[in-house]
Amino acid sequence: MDRRALIAMLGLAGASRALAxxxxxxxxxxxxxGVTDVFLHDGAIHLWQDFLQSxxxxxxxxxxxxxxxxxxxxxxxxxxEAAWICGFxxxxxxxxxxxxxxxxxxxxxxxxxxxxxxxxxxxxxSLADLKGDVFAFDDPLSNSxxxxxxxxxxxxxxxxxxxxxxxxxTYSLHKVVEAVGSGLADSGTVDGYIWEILHQxxxxxxxxxxxxxxxxxxxxxxxVTRKNLEPTLHAHLQHALLDAQSFVEGRRLLExxxxxxxxxxxxxxxxxxxxLSEILDGTHAPIPVGAIYExx
Amino acid sequence: MSTARPSLRNSLxxxxxLVAATLVVLTALLMAAGLGLLTQRYLIEDVDSGAFxxxxxxxxxxxxxxxxxxxWAVYEALTSxxxxxxxxxxxxxxxxxxxxxxxxxxxxDPRAFPTARLPNWxxxxxxxxxxxxxxxxxxxxxxxxxxxxxxxxxxxxxxxxLRSGTGxxxxxxxxxxxxxxxxxxxxxxxxxxxxxxxLAVAVFxxxxxxxxxxxxxxxxxxxxxxxxxxxRARRVGTELSVRSDEVGALAGAFTRLLEQVDVARQxxxxxxxxTLAAATAHEINNPLGGMINALRTATRFGTxxxxxxxxxxxxxxxxxxxxxxxQALLAQTRPAERDLSQQDFRDLAELMTPCQRERxxxxxxxxxxxxxxxxxxxxxxxxxxxxxLNACRAAHPGGTxxxxxxxxxxGLLRIAVCNAGEAPPAAMMSSIGTPSMPLxxxxxxxxxxxxLLSDIGGRLVLTHADGWTTALIEIPLRA
Numbered sequence: 026m027d028r029r030a031l032i033a034m035l036g037l038a039g040a041s042r043a044l045a046x047x048x049x050x051x052x053x054x055x056x057x058x059g060v061t062d063v064f065l066h067d068g069a070i071h072l073w074q075d076f077l078q079s080x081x082x083x084x085x086x087x088x089x090x091x092x093x094x095x096x097x098x099x100x101x102x103x104x105x106e107a108a109w110i111c112g113f114x115x116x117x118x119x120x121x122x123x124x125x126x127x128x129x130x131x132x133x134x135x136x137x138x139x140x141x142x143x144x145x146x147x148x149x150x151s152l153a154d155l156k157g158d159v160f161a162f163d164d165p166l167s168n169s170x171x172x173x174x175x176x177x178x179x180x181x182x183x184x185x186x187x188x189x190x191x192x193x194x195t196y197s198l199h200k201v202v203e204a205v206g207s208g209l210a211d212s213g214t215v216d217g218y219i220w221e222i223l224h225q226x227x228x229x230x231x232x233x234x235x236x237x238x239x240x241x242x243x244x245x246x247x248x249v250t251r252k253n254l255e256p257t258l259h260a261h262l263q264h265a266l267l268d269a270q271s272f273v274e275g276r277r278l279l280e281x282x283x284x285x286x287x288x289x290x291x292x293x294x295x296x297x298x299x300x301l302s303e304i305l306d307g308t309h310a311p312i313p314v315g316a317i318y319e320x321x
Numbered sequence: 322m323s324t325a326r327p328s329l330r331n332s333l334x335x336x337x338x339l340v341a342a343t344l345v346v347l348t349a350l351l352m353a354a355g356l357g358l359l360t361q362r363y364l365i366e367d368v369d370s371g372a373f374x375x376x377x378x379x380x381x382x383x384x385x386x387x388x389x390x391x392x393w394a395v396y397e398a399l400t401s402x403x404x405x406x407x408x409x410x411x412x413x414x415x416x417x418x419x420x421x422x423x424x425x426x427x428x429x430d431p432r433a434f435p436t437a438r439l440p441n442w443x444x445x446x447x448x449x450x451x452x453x454x455x456x457x458x459x460x461x462x463x464x465x466x467x468x469x470x471x472x473x474x475x476x477x478x479x480x481x482x483l484r485s486g487t488g489x490x491x492x493x494x495x496x497x498x499x500x501x502x503x504x505x506x507x508x509x510x511x512x513x514x515x516x517x518x519x520l521a522v523a524v525f526x527x528x529x530x531x532x533x534x535x536x537x538x539x540x541x542x543x544x545x546x547x548x549x550x551x552x553r554a555r556r557v558g559t560e561l562s563v564r565s566d567e568v569g570a571l572a573g574a575f576t577r578l579l580e581q582v583d584v585a586r587q588x589x590x591x592x593x594x595x596t597l598a599a600a601t602a603h604e605i606n607n608p609l610g611g612m613i614n615a616l617r618t619a620t621r622f623g624t625x626x627x628x629x630x631x632x633x634x635x636x637x638x639x640x641x642x643x644x645x646x647x648q649a650l651l652a653q654t655r656p657a658e659r660d661l662s663q664q665d666f667r668d669l670a671e672l673m674t675p676c677q678r679e680r681x682x683x684x685x686x687x688x689x690x691x692x693x694x695x696x697x698x699x700x701x702x703x704x705x706x707x708x709x710l711n712a713c714r715a716a717h718p719g720g721t722x723x724x725x726x727x728x729x730x731x732g733l734l735r736i737a738v739c740n741a742g743e744a745p746p747a748a749m750m751s752s753i754g755t756p757s758m759p760l761x762x763x764x765x766x767x768x769x770x771x772x773l774l775s776d777i778g779g780r781l782v783l784t785h786a787d788g789w790t791t792a793l794i795e796i797p798l799r800a
Contacts, residue, residue: 159436204393209393
């Protein structure tokens with residue numbers, strides 16, 4: 026029996042148990058869900074796996090990628106079925122991925138990019154004050170960890186190379202915090218969601234940093250699936266995520282991630298990132314720094 | 322003998338255990354010091370070994386990361402080692418990577434060595450503080466290209482050029498390890514060494530003290546016996562002399578010394594008796610002479626009946642015998658008063674008359690000496706008289722005694738007394754050779770004669786052959 030046809034027959038409602046039975050019957054491969062070092066928290070991988078397996082009714086493999094580029098490559102080459110990526114990679118990869126669910130931080134689909142520096146450097150209050158620094162980026166495909174400050178610099182007629190004394194990538198948001206906290210970098214750019222959680226947990230690195238400026242709100246990093254994934258499986262995953270609060274495994278995952286819910290994503294939430302991406306590509310005119318960063 | 326209380330100054334019984342205990346302590350301290358130095362050497366060697374391993378690992382991984390401009394990965398590579406090395410000790414290890422432009426590419430302590438700036442080496446060294454030192458082990462030789470450690474103050478530095486394959490250098494790696502890294506471990510191990518040393522001293526010092534005191538206990542007993550009276554001291558010495566060690570030999574010698582002291586005391590007593598006898602003889606001799614003269618005058622010129630005549634004759638012989646004894650005692654107490662003369666031999670012949678008469682023994686004298694001979698007259702007279710009396714009593718009745726004297730041998734007076742008769746008893750023969758007074762009175766005359774002669778350097782030899790007993794006296798002439 027054809028597996029896709031069988032799933033279509035079963036439908037979505039109450040399909041978990043039936044889907045599991047079918048998957049076992051046909052020897053289905055594991056559902057592969059990608060995460061990056063960006064959003065990892067202690068025990069999060071295990072909780073992701075528990076939650077998805079319980080809700081999808083099939084084996085789930087959590088694949089950790091070290092960069093967004095690797096995540097996108099894995100999605101495009103069918104190595105993963107879904108992934109939690111940043112808004113900028115989503116904008117870049119719209120051709121082969123689609124939105125599945127939107128984590129709701131404080132119940133909202135928004136977050137900010139923070140410019141941070143060492144806690145003792147109290148005189149820095151804007152991007153301009155960071156001139157000549159060694160600056161830490163997260164990932165070249167990160168919205169908060171790269172795109173926002175670079176586009177802001179473009180608005181100032183600068184490039185990272187001209188504005189900073191040196192730059193480097195950490196490929197992890199919490200490592201940006203650690204780089205700035207240790208003094209390896211004079212300043213850096215980080216996801217506000219990550220910085221707030223680290224600060225809330227009294228992370229030593231985070232406590233050694235302070236916020237220079239916060240950006241305007243952008244769409245929170247979404248969960249996407251590859252476009253060629255079976256629609257029913259996409260729908261099944263989306264349904265599981267949106268209904269996460271209803272189950273123990275889901276609540277436990279949300280609690281660890283410091284999220285309140287998963288929302289049904291809207292394309293418009295990523296228009297800001299789309300605009301920044303176009304500015305970076307040169308297809309959109311630069312915008313003033315003030316249109317990107319609010320004061321700290 | 323000293324009865325002073327034993328002290329370190331005068332007692333080996335305290336000093337030797339103390340020396341042994343001190344040696345134990347010194348040995349323990351010396352071993353502890355050696356162990357401490359060895360531990361320090363091993364710890365430094367361990368630091369060198371770990372540093373060279375880290376450098377080798379970095380030499381392989383860092384060049385690629387530098388070429389990728391991956392500052393964070395280099396930082397992680399450095400801190401993964403320095404934080405592991407440092408453990409709880411903040412700032413005990415430091416690694417700095419310089420780029421090809423000489424600026425800091427990344428360091429494990431970015432605040433001391435900021436990224437993308439020329440390094441300020443002041444925290445690690447200043448001019449004149451560097452000291453190149455050989456590695457503590459040959460571990461460096463298995464890592465070719467690595468420099469030997471450089472000591473700078475409390476830091477031990479390792480430097481390596483970073484190369485990508487066989488290409489040009491892409492940077493320089495400086496790894497610094499603080500002495501504090503091994504010193505805390507050294508301190509910990511030194512505490513252990515000190516504790517074990519203290520324990521060893523606490524155990525072995527009492528043991529050594531007890532054993533040495535135990536070994537010296539017989540010596541202490543011998544020492545204490547010196548404060549006892551003669552018999553008890555001799556008993557202790559006799560008990561200890563059975564030992565086969567040096568203490569036994571010492572106890573034996575001590576016992577013999579005590580016996581000689583007893584003999585000397587006995588001789589002193591005899592000398593005192595002699596002095597008393599001489600004084601008595603002197604007091605008796607003078608009135609005795611007068612009594613004899615009076616008796617003989619009366620005998621010569623008086624007329625007495627037969628009974629009275631026999632009585633006077635008996636008195637004369639008795640008084641004469643008393644004078645002989647008195648004179649002999651006087652002669653014995655004045656050993657160096659005058660030289661021997663021919664008259665002394667005539668006196669001896671006179672003194673022998675009563676015994677000759679009693680034993681019906683004749684006396685032949687062959688005196689071939691000058692009128693005066695430089696030997697002490699008293700001892701020679703007494704010794705010769707004793708021997709003559711012995712010979713007279715030993716001679717067969719009706720036999721003959723022979724008294725000869727000559728100076729034929731140079732510097733020597735030789736006197737021989739011979740009598741025909743039985744061989745002298747063995748006790749008498751042996752009494753001549755022993756320093757102790759013979760028991761039971763047998764041979765006392767000969768023993769006393771030998772003693773008198775030995776006092777003036779003479780000797781007495783008693784022989785018996787062919788029915789004749791000969792006593793030979795040899796006395797060296799005085800210078």
